[in-house]
Amino acid sequence: MNTNLSTAATGGAVGALKNLKAGLQNVRDNTKPKGGEPILRLGRDGKWIFGADNLEVEAGSTWAVNPLSLQHGFICWKVIPEGSKESPELLGEEMVSMFSTKPDKAALPDYGHPWADCLSFNLLCLDGEDKGEQTLYKTSSTGGLRASRECIAVLMDQLDKDESKPVPVVNLVSDHYAHKQYGKTYFPVFKVVKFVPMDEAPSEGEPAKAEAPKEEPQVETQPAGQRRRAAAPAPAPEPEVEDEQGEPETAQQQAAPAGEVRRRRRG
Secondary structure, eight states: OOGGGGGGTTTTTTHHHTTHHHHHHHHHOOOOOOSSSEEEETTTTTOOETTTTTEOOOOOOEEEGGGOOOOOEEEOOOOOOTOOOOOEEEEEEEEEETOOOOOOOGGGGSSOOOOEEEEEEEEOOOOOGGTEEEEEEEEOHHHHHHHHHHHHHHHHHHHOOTTTEEEEEEEEEEEEEEEEEEEEEEEEEEEEEEOOOOGGGGOSSSSSOOOOOOOOOOOOOOOOTTOOOOOOOSSOOOOEEEEESSSSEEEHHHHSSEEEEEOOOOO
């Protein structure tokens, strides 16, 4: 094949150029970037954020929990000594579908650091400026595991009552307690507001079904083009450290400056 650009527009190269678009399409369709859904997590200030830009979840928005996406397993982080400037390092992760047996912890590789229980599931925003955003919530913290287990328990009760509506729709909120060293410490809460059938919770890439318009009280809005965002992006989850009351904080949360400002984008 002639790859010389100086002759690409002449003679036999013309036919090759006609196939250029098809070739580029083939490469694009068959080369997938690394990564997955944006990570959803609770910030140190009690606000939910997601993605590499730490976009703040819109207050009052509703999110559908995909019950079929639930995974369980273990995660291993390199334990960083307190006060160290060393960055946290993910050493290993073994996650499987809820329909599969949880990995045998004793058979996992020995990295010299402990393996922790981990749960994950997908959530899809159904309304507001984050409508259509699909995220991944993954946690090994005491508070995160507790909130996830409580949501699962509510779902199990729902399935006993009405199997036709197995999708929890939740508000992402938080609560807190007073920690004697870190002060006010937040933990996640999935506030279930209703259940819907699977076909009413759109899958990734599909728009959520429109609801009838409601009269909303007028609220003060932010200038156009602004959305609260964390000062420093955190593209990946970090190891969680148990505090003295058993409620963990991430290493990033402990080091984060107080009063960090986030800006929200506007659609």
